[in-house]
Amino acid sequence: MSDFDLGGILRSLFARDGTSLGHVWIPDGHVIDANNQPVQFPTSYAVEDAYVMISLAEMFLKHTRVLWREFYPVVHSFITYGNAQAPQAVGTVAGPGQLKDLGTANLDKVIPLAFPLAGPIVYDGQNIEALLGLYAVPAKDGAAILINTLSQLSSIVPQLAAATQVAGVLKTGTEQMLGIDGTQLKLGLHNSFFPVTGGEGFIARPGFALAVSKPSNKVDSKRMWVVNGRLRIGDNPISAQAPDDFDYMLIQFYAGPPRVNIWGTIPSLADHTPAFENALKADAATRRTAVNLAFSVFESELAKSRDLTKSDKSAVRALVAQDLKDRVLALETGSLFELKSFGSEDVVREDPALFRPHKIELTGETRPEREPGLPLWS
Structure with a gap:
């Protein structure tokens, strides 16, 4: 009897089981500072008396080269906040394209850390909604578009009244970048961060949220650490190592200083x-x-x-x-x-x-x- 399963092969061509990808909040006590001491975070933001800051602490692509094409990571984010009847949104493109003076080669070698996504936002007790996508963008073609987008933004952002102009540049640049042949969405996160009494899920508070391209049942939050701003996996923060077997985004929420x-x-x-x-x-x-x-x-x-x-x-x-x-x-x-x-x-x-x-x-x-x-x- 042959072990060849033609039926199974055919079924795999037409159907694929869905996978629940992992997203976790880094546990309290698992964020370690430069002095190897646990960072103590408040359990929530003070309503009307705290500035919410959101940044992309780290992003990582497992594969930066496929055949002859090189890729680098880009995160496109939309952070929505405020009254649900009249919400405000901040759109940001985070990637290594700011290094335009260094050219477009080897951008996959850039270490992307602590990229601001939104803030300061005065916390009003409403949900904060985050929609983030981690893309693998072909290095040569994508860098040119991203550099052009960021160059345009650098000239108009100081004009604080030009919000619609900023939105237009971002929209055009993002559409061009995502339309490049070969651009792939590697990982997405769409989540709401609730007030303490607002619902089940992540609470709007200082700390780190993590999204990974692994099945959720294979993500053990007890082995996740953030050491000096970077993700590590292991039994303790000393022996924990940087992961390299999956794509991930590490998002940091923190409180901004007085203004x-x-x-x-x-x-x-x-x-x-x-x-x-x-x-x-x-x-x-x-x-x-x-x-x-x-x-x-x-x-x-x-x-x-x-x-x-x-x-x-x-x-x-x-x-x-x-x-x-x-x-x-x-x-x-x-x-x-x-x-x-x-x-x-x-x-x-x-x-x-x-x-x-x-x-x-x-x-x-x-x-x-x-x-x-x-x-x-x-």
Whole structure:
């Protein structure tokens, strides 16, 4: 009797069983820092008081060469957040194409680590949805398109109001890249990160999520480690080794730093500078009333801002209020306005009517607070 199974071969040509690929959250205590110490993460983000940062910590392709074609990894991500009725989305292409000055050869040799995908996002307690695809892109053809896309982005991203232009460049570049003959989707992840009481699955919190091209029943989270930002597999972090037998994406969630000292770069707030200066230049009889009104309008805009946390808003309110009051006092006494030079203890004297948001910042550990709706002068 022959062992040749023609029926089985024919069935394999027309049908294939699906495989549940692995995706895990790296367990607490399994993230190790540069000093070989476990990193302690909070169990959730503070609603309205934390900045969510999302980055691609690491991506890896098992095969970077097939026959005569070389491939390199590219991750295309869409991070969606905010109110489900009016969500916001951030699209990013992560790959080695930024190294345009080095040419397009041997891009598979680039070590892609810690690529920012989204953030800072003020956490509002809603789901954060992540859609990521790990692609194997033909090195020669794909690099040219990715380099062109990133070159265009580098020229328009500083223009913060050009969101639609950024989206258009990304869309066109991605369509061109994914349309290259030979581009393959190697691994995809579509997941929602819930608030603590929002549902079953990954919780929106600092830590690492991992997607692998292995069956989920062969992924043992107890043997997964992140050591100094890179994936390792083993019984302990010391002996664990970097995996090379499957494709994977390692995504990091972390909390961003306070933004009090850079509030002046937020367009909706920095645009109040001319209004403050006009109020400060008003005649002595109406100056306080004009400054108070300008601050009230600024405070209203600050309250609506989706770019600052609750505690940062309070600190900005206090800093701007005190700065304006000090400038008015300097104008009333006929003296110059004194402030410390950025990054030093030197004192700089300037015209008190020249409002400068980039010079209003925290100096020390104390965070000032100010309740909303208070007049500058009682």
